[in-house]
Amino acid sequence: MSVPAPIVKRRIKGFVLSVIGLATAFIFLFPYVTMFSTALKPKGDITDIPPTYLPQEWIWSNFINVFKEIAFGTYMKNTIIIALATMLIGLIASIPAGYFVARHNFRGRTLFLLVVLITQMFSPTTLLIGIYREMSVLNLINTYTGLILVNAAFNLAFAVWILSSFFRSIPKEIEEAAQIDGCSRFQAFRKVALPLALPGIVTTAIFIFIAAWNEFVVAYTLASQPAKQPFSVGLSLLTGYYEVKWNYLFAGSLIAIIPVVVLFIFIEKYLVSGLTAGSVK
Amino acid sequence: MVAATVKKEPARKALPWLSGTIFLIVGFVLWPTLELFLMSFRTIDISGLIEGWAGLENYRMLAANFDLPPVLRRTIIWLVVVVGMTLAISLPLAQLMNAKFRGQKFLRYSIIIPWAASLVITATSFKWILDPYYGMMNLILKDLGIIKEDVDLLGNPSTSFIMLLIVAIFVSLPFTSYVLLAGLQSIPGEVLEAAKVDGAGGWKTYWTIIFPLLRPAFLVAAVINAVYVFNSFPIIWVMTTGGPGYETDTTTTFAYKIAFRDQDIGQSASLAVGNFLVIFIFIMLFLKLSKWREADQT
Numbered sequence: 001m002s003v004p005a006p007i008v009k010r011r012i013k014g015f016v017l018s019v020i021g022l023a024t025a026f027i028f029l030f031p032y033v034t035m036f037s038t039a040l041k042p043k044g045d046i047t048d049i050p051p052t053y054l055p056q057e058w059i060w061s062n063f064i065n066v067f068k069e070i071a072f073g074t075y076m077k078n079t080i081i082i083a084l085a086t087m088l089i090g091l092i093a094s095i096p097a098g099y100f101v102a103r104h105n106f107r108g109r110t111l112f113l114l115v116v117l118i119t120q121m122f123s124p125t126t127l128l129i130g131i132y133r134e135m136s137v138l139n140l141i142n143t144y145t146g147l148i149l150v151n152a153a154f155n156l157a158f159a160v161w162i163l164s165s166f167f168r169s170i171p172k173e174i175e176e177a178a179q180i181d182g183c184s185r186f187q188a189f190r191k192v193a194l195p196l197a198l199p200g201i202v203t204t205a206i207f208i209f210i211a212a213w214n215e216f217v218v219a220y221t222l223a224s225q226p227a228k229q230p231f232s233v234g235l236s237l238l239t240g241y242y243e244v245k246w247n248y249l250f251a252g253s254l255i256a257i258i259p260v261v262v263l264f265i266f267i268e269k270y271l272v273s274g275l276t277a278g279s280v281k
Numbered sequence: 282m283v284a285a286t287v288k289k290e291p292a293r294k295a296l297p298w299l300s301g302t303i304f305l306i307v308g309f310v311l312w313p314t315l316e317l318f319l320m321s322f323r324t325i326d327i328s329g330l331i332e333g334w335a336g337l338e339n340y341r342m343l344a345a346n347f348d349l350p351p352v353l354r355r356t357i358i359w360l361v362v363v364v365g366m367t368l369a370i371s372l373p374l375a376q377l378m379n380a381k382f383r384g385q386k387f388l389r390y391s392i393i394i395p396w397a398a399s400l401v402i403t404a405t406s407f408k409w410i411l412d413p414y415y416g417m418m419n420l421i422l423k424d425l426g427i428i429k430e431d432v433d434l435l436g437n438p439s440t441s442f443i444m445l446l447i448v449a450i451f452v453s454l455p456f457t458s459y460v461l462l463a464g465l466q467s468i469p470g471e472v473l474e475a476a477k478v479d480g481a482g483g484w485k486t487y488w489t490i491i492f493p494l495l496r497p498a499f500l501v502a503a504v505i506n507a508v509y510v511f512n513s514f515p516i517i518w519v520m521t522t523g524g525p526g527y528e529t530d531t532t533t534t535f536a537y538k539i540a541f542r543d544q545d546i547g548q549s550a551s552l553a554v555g556n557f558l559v560i561f562i563f564i565m566l567f568l569k570l571s572k573w574r575e576a577d578q579t
Binding site for chain 2: 236
């Protein structure tokens with residue numbers, strides 16, 4: 001009983017691809033695996049010369065003690081407040097705009113979409129001095145409000161864009177039927193379009209949340225007080241100290257990374273189309 | 282096409298629906314942009330007080346800054362190498378992500394991580410890996426027999442910029458390869474079948490049939506990536522702070538240093554205006570490539 005040659009060939013090809021695929025995956029995982037190994041090491045192991053690949057003793061309690069050893073609890077609290085508020089404000093601003101743009105043709109629509117699309121590519125990094133100036137004038141340095149408003153504004157373009165494409169995909173007739181049944185235009189939006197666009201709203205919400213969660217440069221510039229710093233700023237400042245607590249630094253980093261990676265996987269399929277403004281679907 | 286025949290609604294009807302978006306974009310994107318331009322023409326003292334109009338003085342100061350030319354050269358290398366290498370690696374990578382094999386899902390999820398994770402943290406991890414005493418990289422290179430003595434890849438000016446380039450390529454790969462993957466998936470199976478029937482070989486099929494179909498996705502990914510790479514701040518800042526000296530600065534980190542370390546807001550604003558104009562050129566390219574009007578109608 002011999003297996004026919006083409007099947008053997010296909011199996012070899014599959015095997016080779018699997019090996020290449022896993023090797024590639026490992027390259028992408030490498031910095032995070034290293035982080036994980038460091039996070040589990042006891043204090044003394046960190047400064048071993050030469051270092052070891054794996055912890056000699058696996059200290060899982062590092063993931064708890066990170067809240068005591070560094071101000072990680074404060075950083076996380078700040079990050080959660082900023083990310084959630086940015087998400088809420090972003091949704092409140094972008095849902096009606098995304099809906100109206102999808103359903104109506106009005107004077108200035110082209111201009112509005114053009115401005116939205118152009119600002120999608122603006123980056124706070126370039127405009128940092130302007131942002132800093134504005135925030136000093138408004139007295140919003142070292143406040144959550146300042147960070148929330150800037151984060152919301154810079155992620156709005158993506159939000160409007162992806163939401164309007166979701167609303168466009170809902171047949172207009174469903175809303176018209178609701179209006180015939182006695183709904184007002186606004187009720188038709190609220191009771192029919194909104195629930196149907198829920199996947200789009202969730203995608204947008206997650207996108208804004210992750211962007212605000214990971215934001216660094218604006219917070220680094222505006223939040224000089226540790227009490228207002230998100231983890232991206234707080235952890236980055238830790239590496240500047242004479243003695244870096246790498247194990248706690250990376251335990252905290254992993255706690256900060258894991259939830260957003262999981263969320264990201266859920267929205268990945270919509271991201272490409274949203275980030276390229278629908279030019280790649 | 283429909284748009285031309287249907288009567289347009291007046292703008293005031295749209296206003297209540299768009300007001301939140303307009304408020305945030307005008308208030309927190311366009312205002313700082315205007316503020317930045319104005320500051321580049323002003324004399325600002327070290328405490329941030331505006332003393333008056335400076336005309337083109339800030340721009341003259343910037344042009345005379347002898348640290349600028351090497352930074353400009355390095356920024357061009359940064360942009361060309363990172364975007365070019367990212368595209369070159371993403372093409373086969375997207376092909377691999379699209380192939381059928383055991384572990385394909387695992388590969389796709391692994392590639393997502395550098396995209397989703399905070400750039401600061403990824404850069405910190407690489408800084409730690411490259412640490413001359415405690416880092417994993419020296420251990421690996423020694424175990425592989427590539428080096429005998431420990432090396433300080435980040436501290437040495439001849440290698441530190443190369444390390445930054447590698448990390449920047451690493452974090453750019455996910456977005457670009459996912460865009461190309463989406464492009465690949467939009468190619469109908471029949472096209473590939475037809476090519477096979479015609480007897481075109483793997484390599485030839487790729488360059489004559491697949492690549493031309495991928496070109497729109499390829500170009501859009503290139504432009505968007507160029508903007509990301511040009512603006513990239515956390516990688517350089519976390520790993521080397523642009524140092525030693527200005528050895529690893531790009532115009533983005535250089536502008537930051539002039540403003541927040543040297544306290545020369547005016548000169549920094551003029552450099553930031555230059556950065557802004559470069560990005561604006563990319564945006565114009567993007568608008569042309571994305572044919573956004575048509576995309577919007579569908």
